[in-house]
Amino acid sequence: MKNKMSAKIKEYPGEEVKSSDIKEGKVLTVRYRPNVKYMWSTGVAMSRFLKELKNGKIIATTCNKCGRIMVPPRMFCEQCFKPTDGWTYVKDTGTVNTYSVSFIAGDASRIKEPIIVAVIDLDGASKGMGILHTMSEIDWKKVKFGMKVKAVWKPEKERTGAITDIKYFKPA
């Protein structure tokens, strides 16, 4: 019976290479930039959501069985597994469920102005129905859990039907 004790293994495979070796061309590399593009059909629920955002409104769908009012809207209630029953508007105010403050960008580089990101539970939707957005017009050290906030919208002409039609949320 062969049992190689891991405690006795001296060498684990793998050869480390430094990032500088790669940049300086000491290691052979192949570069490729994929051409990867999509045009996602937004479907019934999200098409309506985006259209309403252009109108300066936030719309939700409702399920008669569990009684939830859901944002982002969806054509199926995932808890009851049935089609949702109707549409209703929710408010553009809410409370901060959780937040954080980002000092880095998507590629891990540092940014000068920190971005406050938050999950905001919207008034009028069911408890805990939050959306992700950013906050502004407040010192990041003063943000509090549960604080009341209100959406600041782009002017009507600038809205395109996107979540960014809401510029950010500010203290209400």
Place this chain on the structure above:
Amino acid sequence: MFGKKRVAVVGAGLTLFRRNLKETGREMCYEAAKMALDSAGLTLKDIQSVAYGSAPDAFDGIHMKGENMTDGSGAWRKPFSRVYVGGGTGVFTADAGWWHVASGLFDTCLVVAEEKMSSCYPHPAYAFTTIFDPIMDRPHGTTLIWIFSLEMHRYMHVHGIKKEQIALVSVKNKRNALDHPCAQLGAKITVEDVLNSEIMCWPVQRLDISPTSDGAAAIVLASEDVAKKITDNPVWIDGVGWCIDSTYWTNRDLYYPDYVECAARMAYKMAGIKNPPKEIDVAEPYDPFDYKELHHMEGLLLCKKGEAPKLTQEGVTQRDGDLPINPSGGLLGVGNPIAAAGLMKVCEIFWQLRGEAGKRQVPGDPRTGVAQAWGDLMQYGSVIVMRR
């Protein structure tokens, strides 16, 4: 007994985990797989099926990357399948290997997990921006660290946990990793070092997080009859569990990982575990961020909600404590080549239960171990229960 056939882990292999490895993805697979086969005294002829796991194709830069890795994973002219559940993949691939053998279809299965994050330029972190919903989340420039920090902050707020308490996990794991030969970031650091490190996305600081890495891991599974011919010391897979929560993560309260509890219950039921803190001797929960170890300890029902920081402070989770957690050094210390990191934890439990973990060995003759991985949008839990 659960499953048509009882399944054992009979060998394990691991490559170094580093920021950049020279080896290609398939070479790393080969190295880990070969090491696992050698450790079990087997050759590729003995392997009847291959279960492979890897997380985003975006890192390796190859669409359908599983297909590119078949040969490296020993799957030439064999049944090969790839499972992919985000960060949960590493432990889940071992679960997948389990059903290959437990179904009775195969007597042996080679389980390989690999990740080559370094191929992604300018930085692997950038690939993570594509995991978010294109309508609700991506337009904000959402990054992976944002959602972790949102969850961390919620967890801290609901239970009144301080950063100092969470930082203890990073200190413990990086120190544990000094004893792991494959570790990328083993180090002696203090709580002050963590609290003084660069703020990434408050409350997450640089020393709270694991690095991006290249690496691969592999284990060999065999049915009972075959396992007993290979080794005197098989480690049985007694429970497997997995669970995914709703995509709408902003509709959920992030303070507690329901999905980890759901996966754990599935695995514990199969393993006949009724009192996890008492019956489990060693655990390797997923720790891509330090607070995650605490979050997952609670989800694994190893302690009450909100109690994990206290256990850590009291030293219960040290190697010589009552419930050693991440004796390997975890992702924080060893490195985080996503899928390989999860399988590394399974390897660690394998070595721990056999008394082969060398300097990392948990004392007291551990007999039952649990490894867990997490993934997706604060969504996925995969669990495995192993016993000697």
Place this chain on the structure above:
Amino acid sequence: MSEEVAIAGIGCTGFKSITPDVSYKELMFEAATRAYQDAGGINPRKDVDAFVTCAEDYWEGHSIFDEFVPDQIGAALRHLFTVSSDGMIGLATAYMLIKTGEFSTVVVEAHSKASDVTTFTDIVNFALDPIFNRPLGAHPHYFAGLEMTRFLHETGSTREQCAQVVVKNRKNALCNPYAAHGAQITLEDVLQSEPYFYPLNRLDISPVADGGIVMVLASENAAKKLTDKPVWVRGIGWNSDTSWPESREWGRAVYAELAAEMAYKTAGIRNPQKEVDFAEIDDSFSYKELQHLEALKLCRKGEAGKLTEEGETEIDGDLPVNASGGLLGMGYAIEASGLHRVLETALQLRGEAGKHQICNAKTGVAQIWRGVPTATGAVAVLSTEVK
């Protein structure tokens, strides 16, 4: 103690060239709703033990695509996972889960939203090896052209026989309400369509389609409670030949041969030509139907072309192949393609294939290939009889 495995419920949205009115989530919800209704009205929130979805990130445009699937198939906070492979390998996975004895009802899902992908060819190209194959800079379908040349050379099959496959399958698709690309075309149409990757012309290549499929698999006991018409999965096999195209045996579909061997063994089939009544196989490129027929031992090597020419593979022939229209007629549905081969096989066995129903269908073979540049495929043997 191990029970047999059956398909107890099927749901399909049908396949179309484009589906701009629905998101992939809504497509999946429709397929799932239909499947659960078909399976005796099961409630996925309570009655399903595990869910298996099949997807690849780059077809969808989202990394970690499994994040986006649970809600619309009833799996939120349930035991779901994703297999990065074709739907038929998802079926194999569900089969294994049930055979362990720990799961009695398992759902399998796969869909195609190919119309959402604007740079489809570039993504296929992205699957090629970055060091050895991509730098050649050619359209990835040259792989199929290379293979077809070798296949024709080794077997003596002709381009006309391959073109006949296209004529047959696209005509069959006209009788299939699920199919996207039914058409009356002639041999000349195919042979004179624009040359793409010699010897393939435009009409030799299956066009893509959108659609979603969900299936409910169950153990013997569970299946008998859910449906009067269980379709038994008598055997399943899957295999991967080398990932190095340079090392492949280009004339043969070795992955299909080995997958078939595995499936036939479990199904107890010793003489496929006699024991299999019909086949639904991969014809993503016209020659593939011939190559796969031979690999599945449904005819002798070199004979598939002749059989096609003589009409034996028509719906009323001795061995109906792709009565549904195949991929050429239904549309290439990316990872849902394998499940739609299984779907059509199952419909035949249940006697629900309508205008394209084959008489006396008792045992059918479904087969899929994962497409360029892979050498991976799966085979399923389905039957009306449990043993």
